[in-house]
Amino acid sequence: MTDPGLTVTGLTVKRGGLTICDDVSLDVPTGEVTVLLGANGAGKSTLLDGVAGVLPGSSGEVRLASTRIDRWPRHRRARAGLGYVEQGRTVFSRLTVAQNILVADPGGNSLREALEMFPQLREKVATRAGLLSGGEQQMLLIARAMVRRPRILMIDELSLGLAPRIVSDLMTVVADLARAGTGVLLVEQFASLALKIGTTAHLIERGRITRTESCSQLLQDPSILENAYLGNASATANSEKSADEAG
Numbered sequence: 617m618t619d620p621g622l623t624v625t626g627l628t629v630k631r632g633g634l635t636i637c638d639d640v641s642l643d644v645p646t647g648e649v650t651v652l653l654g655a656n657g658a659g660k661s662t663l664l665d666g667v668a669g670v671l672p673g674s675s676g677e678v679r680l681a682s683t684r685i686d687r688w689p690r691h692r693r694a695r696a697g698l699g700y701v702e703q704g705r706t707v708f709s710r711l712t713v714a715q716n717i718l719v720a721d722p723g724g725n726s727l728r729e730a731l732e733m734f735p736q737l738r739e740k741v742a743t744r745a746g747l748l749s750g751g752e753q754q755m756l757l758i759a760r761a762m763v764r765r766p767r768i769l770m771i772d773e774l775s776l777g778l779a780p781r782i783v784s785d786l787m788t789v790v791a792d793l794a795r796a797g798t799g800v801l802l803v804e805q806f807a808s809l810a811l812k813i814g815t816t817a818h819l820i821e822r823g824r825i826t827r828t829e830s831c832s833q834l835l836q837d838p839s840i841l842e843n844a845y846l847g848n849a850s851a852t853a854n855s856e857k858s859a860d861e862a863g
């Protein structure tokens with residue numbers, strides 16, 4: 617058994633009175649990347665919000681390194697080692713790269729550590745973050761989360777709006793973080809890139825985990841993914857095609 621990272625058991629999360637995530641259970645071990653895949657609106661962000669304490673869970677348990685944290689406010693979960701790079705989160709664009717890091721963690725070594733993690737940012741340390749490329753801004757967001765040394769880092773759609781080549785570079789960075797010991801829970805629309813760096817993948821459909829597979833298995837047999845979370849769209853397309861052929 618690996619070092620216990622994050623354990624989610626039977627978590628239900630509501631938005632506006634509606635159950636969006638229903639009875640979700642999954643583990644995120646330290647030292648590896650766990651991938652969460654699902655169609656738009658399946659409930660991926662809501663699940664991460666529920667785990668991080670952005671939204672309250674209405675039932676179920678969240679444990680970090682075996683300690684129950686689901687009744688804790690968000691900042692306490694973060695202090696305990698749960699990092700979260702939210703979808704659409706932006707850098708402080710008028711602050712420099714260095715100031716963005718120091719805002720997250722004014723500790724003496726945080727800037728040095730961040731630049732060791734992301735040497736690409738070294739030359740830009742005095743540059744205003746708003747002038748960085750999209751990929752560099754995402755690196756800065758990860759660096760800001762990592763200087764707090766989280767045991768677990770949840771990343772929601774880091775690739776939003778970025779070219780595939782840049783996303784591929786970011787995936788290498790994320791894989792390195794996991795190799796260095798962090799447990800990563802990765803939500804990613806570029807499924808094949810995420811699966812290449814992941815160990816286990818969970819598929820979520822309409823707020824429920826419907827399948828858990830090894831990433832290598834999903835890469836070898838893409839039809840599993842197509843049937844699972846593209847299933848509805850292709851079923852509709854096929855039935856339309858059959859109707860056309862019949863007509």
Ligand SMILES: Nc1ncnc2c1ncn2[C@@H]1O[C@H](COP(=O)(O)OP(=O)(O)OP(=O)(O)O)[C@@H](O)[C@H]1O
Pocket residue numbers: 631632636654655656657658659660661662663
């Ligand atoms: N603030 C909100 N109030 C009510 N319902 C919401 C709210 N935000 C999202 N939802 C609904 O919750 C469901 C899940 O949304 P969520 O953003 O968690 O999905 P997702 O899998 O992350 O999708 P995407 O890939 O598009 O980000 C969707 O049906 C969405 O319409």
